[in-house]
Amino acid sequence: MSDAWIYTLVFFSWLAGAAAFVLGLHQMNSPATARRGNQLSAAGMALAVIVTFLWLLTPGNAIHAGGMSLTAIAIIVVGFVLGGGIGLYMARKVAMTAMPQLVSLFNAVGGGAAALVAIDDFVRIAGQPELTVSTSIFVVLGAAIGSVTFSGSLIASGKLQGLIPGQPIIFPGSRLVTALTALIVAVGLVVLVLASAGAVVLTSDVQLLVLGLVVLSALTFGITLVLPIGGADMPVVISLLNSFTGTAAAMAGFVIGNPVLIIAGALVGASGAILTKLMADAMNRSIANIMVGGFGTGDAAAGSATGAGASGGTIREVSLDDAAIQLAYAQKVIIVPGYGLAVAQAQHACRELGDLLEARGVEVSYAIHPVAGRMPGHMNVLLAEANVPYPQLKEMEEINPEFDRTDVALVVGANDVTNPAARSNPQSPIYGMPILDVDHARSIIVMKRSMRPGYAGIDNELYANPKTGMLFADAKDGLTQLVAAVKEL
Amino acid sequence: MNPDLLNALAIFLLAILVGFEVISKVPATLHTPLMSGANSIHGIVMVGAMLIAAAADNPFSYVLAFIAMVFGAANVVGGYVVTDRMLQMFRRREPAKAAPAVEAASVPAGTPGTGTGAAGAAEGK
Numbered sequence: 302m303s304d305a306w307i308y309t310l311v312f313f314s315w316l317a318g319a320a321a322f323v324l325g326l327h328q329m330n331s332p333a334t335a336r337r338g339n340q341l342s343a344a345g346m347a348l349a350v351i352v353t354f355l356w357l358l359t360p361g362n363a364i365h366a367g368g369m370s371l372t373a374i375a376i377i378v379v380g381f382v383l384g385g386g387i388g389l390y391m392a393r394k395v396a397m398t399a400m401p402q403l404v405s406l407f408n409a410v411g412g413g414a415a416a417l418v419a420i421d422d423f424v425r426i427a428g429q430p431e432l433t434v435s436t437s438i439f440v441v442l443g444a445a446i447g448s449v450t451f452s453g454s455l456i457a458s459g460k461l462q463g464l465i466p467g468q469p470i471i472f473p474g475s476r477l478v479t480a481l482t483a484l485i486v487a488v489g490l491v492v493l494v495l496a497s498a499g500a501v502v503l504t505s506d507v508q509l510l511v512l513g514l515v516v517l518s519a520l521t522f523g524i525t526l527v528l529p530i531g532g533a534d535m536p537v538v539i540s541l542l543n544s545f546t547g548t549a550a551a552m553a554g555f556v557i558g559n560p561v562l563i564i565a566g567a568l569v570g571a572s573g574a575i576l577t578k579l580m581a582d583a584m585n586r587s588i589a590n591i592m593v594g595g596f597g598t599g600d601a602a603a604g605s606a607t608g609a610g611a612s613g614g615t616i617r618e619v620s621l622d623d624a625a626i627q628l629a630y631a632q633k634v635i636i637v638p639g640y641g642l643a644v645a646q647a648q649h650a651c652r653e654l655g656d657l658l659e660a661r662g663v664e665v666s667y668a669i670h671p672v673a674g675r676m677p678g679h680m681n682v683l684l685a686e687a688n689v690p691y692p693q694l695k696e697m698e699e700i701n702p703e704f705d706r707t708d709v710a711l712v713v714g715a716n717d718v719t720n721p722a723a724r725s726n727p728q729s730p731i732y733g734m735p736i737l738d739v740d741h742a743r744s745i746i747v748m749k750r751s752m753r754p755g756y757a758g759i760d761n762e763l764y765a766n767p768k769t770g771m772l773f774a775d776a777k778d779g780l781t782q783l784v785a786a787v788k789e790l
Numbered sequence: 791m792n793p794d795l796l797n798a799l800a801i802f803l804l805a806i807l808v809g810f811e812v813i814s815k816v817p818a819t820l821h822t823p824l825m826s827g828a829n830s831i832h833g834i835v836m837v838g839a840m841l842i843a844a845a846a847d848n849p850f851s852y853v854l855a856f857i858a859m860v861f862g863a864a865n866v867v868g869g870y871v872v873t874d875r876m877l878q879m880f881r882r883r884e885p886a887k888a889a890p891a892v893e894a895a896s897v898p899a900g901t902p903g904t905g906t907g908a909a910g911a912a913e914g915k
Binding site for chain 1: 794795798801802803805806807808809810812813814815816817818819820821822823824825826827828829830831832833834835836837838839840841842843844845846847848850851852854855856857858859860861862863864865866867868869870871872873874875876877878879880881882
């Protein structure tokens with residue numbers, strides 16, 4: 302076979318890989334086909350990677366005449382085994398509650414790889430006639446966006462893991478640093494474009510220095526961008542950074558002229574952008590507002606944040622046995638799990654209670670707010686892990702009309718997403734946020750550790766509702782005790 | 791601009807539109823696996839890392855290519871395996887209550903999930 306023919310075949314397998322990515326993502330539309338979709342996508346990736354490797358081994362490949370050097374082969378094989386091994390180990394070991402930080406970590410290394418590909422190509426062609434205006438644009442964009450996602454995702458991951466405090470971190474001048482580093486990236490882009498156009502004469506060393514400055518500034522920018530953002534906004538940030546990494550991969554694809562990188566990168570960039578938008582909508586906040594950060598520092602507490610009973614009504618406590626009786630003799634129960642349930646790792650106890658009630662003939666479903674958990678859809682994963690069948694997991698629009706004919710709504714570790722003030726009080730900072738209409742149920746049991754306000758720092762008037770009984774307990778202990786109490790009935 | 795670049799830009803635009811179209815229909819239930827799945831797809835930069843490794847001709851380039859390769863491989867393999875682990879947990883009700891709930895109920899975390907598809911990618915070479 303001639304070299305041109307071989308390249309055609311390689312190109313076709315890249316296209317097949319790209320098609321597998323699109324079809325795989327498409328199959329993720331439904332839980333029934335999602336797993337197959339992901340496997341199809343993985344198969345496409347394996348095909349693209351293997352074929353590329355074999356092609357690079359052929360003497361006539363367009364990248365390096367005479368085939369790869371032994372050093373290059375060693376780099377690829379050792380790099381793959383090392384990186385793949387680390388990735389495999391972490392993916393197997395991670396607890397489902399720690400999923401968001403792992404996804405963020407994988408996102409960081411993906412962004413870092415994209416930046417390195419762009420930088421490496423620039424190192425090879427800086428100062429040479431091969432360096433066109435368009436290439437230098439894509440190099441700077443790929444290196445800058447990739448670096449921002451690398452450092453930003455590491456910070457996000459650290460915040461989720463608790464290595465870095467979750468609350469917004471704002472130091473004096475941090476906004477100035479953010480603005481300044483963005484400016485340096487922009488100026489660097491202009492300088493390198495002018496140099497590649499021949500308008501300015503720079504030696505290749507100076508060009509590399511400029512790119513180095515751009516990369517350093519972008520890394521700093523990523524850090525100061527994510528630090529001021531509060532822990533509960535991390536889902537949106539991770540989603541946005543995921544979108545950035547896709548874009549960086551596409552830019553790297555432009556730099557080295559590879560179609561599969563461009564297609565896959567654009568696909569991820571676009572899908573990440575959509576997800577980010579969906580998430581921000583679910584919190585009734587603009588993406589810009591989230592990125593500016595500082596939410597949840599307390600200055601947002603336009604309502605009263607003085608603690609128990611401040612919203613006027615009295616708080617009624619309910620005993621464990623009363624709660625058990627209410628649940629066991631109800632016809633329809635909706636469980637509303639929130640962040641507190643995830644933190645307490647109470648998903649298994651929660652499922653056990655649900656099963657027990659179902660065995661007694663109670664109709665049980667789970668109301669999942671779009672931002673419950675620490676990343677979009679995280680609560681669904683946690684409950685699925687605890688073997689809750691997915692048809693029982695109901696999304697907000699689907700479940701809200703059902704609260705009217707529900708006997709007991711059991712709220713476990715959820716707060717702001719059940720606050721009726723979002724519907725009724727235009728003064729409330731969360732006014733307009735779509736919430737679960739828990740207060741429409743005939744009776745409400747709220748399991749919560751204390752009267753501490755939720756993330757938004759405001760009181761929940763649901764707790765003062767005469768229909769509401771408060772059950773003060775850690776989600777895991779409380780649910781376990783409830784299970785025992787129901788069993789004894 | 792040269793025709794190659796123009797073609798690439800056309801591909802880029804169309805792929806963005808496909809991304810919008812494909813994702814806007816996914817239910818919130820699957821947002822986490824979806825984000826994780828999309829996350830593994832951008833691991834395709836590993837192909838880019840292989841290409842720059844092959845083209846490298848100086849120690850600095852080799853070092854950059856090696857780091858890119860490690861990062862990309864971690865992204866790809868880890869991403870697919872973890873997505874598979876999540877997705878295999880999404881089930882309808884088990885056939886009967888008789889099916890012992892041992893696998894998930896008693897093991898709180900780190901249930902061993904073997905990703906067949908992803909493992910395939912891992913064994914790629």
